[in-house]
Structures are given as C-alpha cells and as structure tokens.
Amino acid sequence: DHPHVVxxxxxxxxxxxxxxxxxxxxxxSLDGLLTHHGKLPIHAALGLLAQILxxxxxxxxxxxxxxxxxxxxxxxxxxxxxxxxxVTDFGIARLMVxxxxxxxxxxxxxxxxxxxxxxxxDPTSIDARADVYSLGALAYCMVCGRPPFLPGPSMVDTLxxxxxxxxxxxxxxxxxxxxxxxRTIEAALxxxxxxxxxxxxxxxxxxxxxxxxxxx
Numbered sequence: 431d432h433p434h435v436v437x438x439x440x441x442x443x444x445x446x447x448x449x450x451x452x453x454x455x456x457x458x459s460l461d462g463l464l465t466h467h468g469k470l471p472i473h474a475a476l477g478l479l480a481q482i483l484x485x486x487x488x489x490x491x492x493x494x495x496x497x498x499x500x501x502x503x504x505x506x507x508x509x510x511x512x513x514x515x516x517v518t519d520f521g522i523a524r525l526m527v528x529x530x531x532x533x534x535x536x537x538x539x540x541x542x543x544x545x546x547x548x549x550x551x552d553p554t555s556i557d558a559r560a561d562v563y564s565l566g567a568l569a570y571c572m573v574c575g576r577p578p579f580l581p582g583p584s585m586v587d588t589l590x591x592x593x594x595x596x597x598x599x600x601x602x603x604x605x606x607x608x609x610x611x612x613r614t615i616e617a618a619l620x621x622x623x624x625x626x627x628x629x630x631x632x633x634x635x636x637x638x639x640x641x642x643x644x645x646x
Contacts, residue, residue: 461501469575499564566618
C-alpha cells in the first residue's frame with residue numbers, strides 16, 4: 431500500500447481462476463511519454479524517479495523484488511499537483527524468502543536491456559541490487575531519451591552488451607545532465623552487483639543529494 435504502487439482493491443475468483451482487481455489509472459505509460467517526447471527535462475526526470483524509487487523502496491521493505499522495471503510498467507496520472515507516477519505489473523515479482531526461511535527458487539524472467547545480468551546468470555541469488563540496476567536503466571532512458579542498450583540482432587546480443595556495460599556515457603548523450611546524476615546512473619548499471627549502489631535508499635541519496643525534498 432503506497433501512493434506510487436498500483437493499488438489492489440480486491441481478490442476474486444472467476445471460473446475457477448484467482449484474480450486481482452486493480453486500481454484504474456487514467457493516463458499513459460512512461461514508455462508512451464518517452465516515445466512521443468524523447469528525453470525529459472532533468473528536473474522532470476528526477477521528480478518522476480523520486481516517486482518510482484519510493485515505490486520500489488516500499489516493496490523492498492516488504493520483502494518483495496519487482497524484477498521487471500521498465501518504462502512500460504510505470505503509469506503516469508495527471509493530478510492537481512502535477513503528475514503521479516505509479517509502478518505496475520508486479521507479475522513476476524518474488525519474495526526474498528519463503529515461509530520456511532529458504533531462498534525462493536528463481537528463473538530467467540525480465541526484459542532484456544532493463545534486467546540485471548545476474549537475473550540471467552544466477553536468478554536464484556538476486557537481491558535488491560537487481561532492481562537498482564533496472565532503476566538505473568529506467569533513469570538512463572528518461573535522461574538520455576533511449577535505453578542504455580538498443581535492441582541488438584538477437585536477445586543474446588543485448589544481454590552481452592549489458593554484461594559488458596557497453597553503452598554510451600550519459601554525458602555523451604545529455605551534456606546538460608549534472609555530473610553527479612550521470613555518475614550515479616552509470617554506477618547503477620554496473621554489471622556486477624557489488625559495484626552498484628547497495629540499495630534503493632543509497633541510489634536515491636546519490637541521485638537527489640542536493641534536493642532533500644526528493645530524497646524525502
């Protein structure tokens with residue numbers, strides 16, 4: 431239950447199948463916005479990122495990884511105060527541990543170009559830093575107007591580029607981006623988890639260090 435996570439209003443059964451009733455969000459996806467307008471003004475990108483990071487931090491606090499963060503899974507709703515970003519599609523999310531305290535078995539799920547390399551190499555051992563990686567890819571897309579890894583001839587090519595961190599630098603594509611923001615986005619996209627910000631809170635502190643209202 432978080433202002434920037436799509437709300438579940440009911441759990442139902444229909445013809446023997448369980449289902450969730452979700453809040454209806456009138457608006458467009460972040461993907462649609464980026465497709466039509468390209469890169470966002472830096473202040474707008476950071477404002478939306480603050481909302482998205484808040485949502486994922488709340489999920490992690492409840493022991494849930496999203497595992498499929500991408501522009502298509504963020505909805506934007508116009509409000510009297512501006513724009514509300516809402517994270518959706520927790521369909522492949524998983525709990526950090528199961529009821530017996532054992533690690534839940536993982537599988538290769540996610541969207542190439544936005545999912546961390548370890549989601550392919552060892553999906554049973556992912557932690558919060560996998561979502562940090564996806565948030566870095568999301569931030570890169572918002573600031574640079576394109577994903578860090580353009581679709582290659584095959585999915586394998588995209589995965590190889592991610593594993594090698596083979597993407598143009600943020601400042602190469604967006605010279606007006608504050609250097610600290612550019613460094614943080616690139617750090618989040620490190621192929622090795624240990625090289626990334628340790629968690630969403632650390633990522634937010636680095637992105638919004640000079641804007642305490644966004645950190646809050």
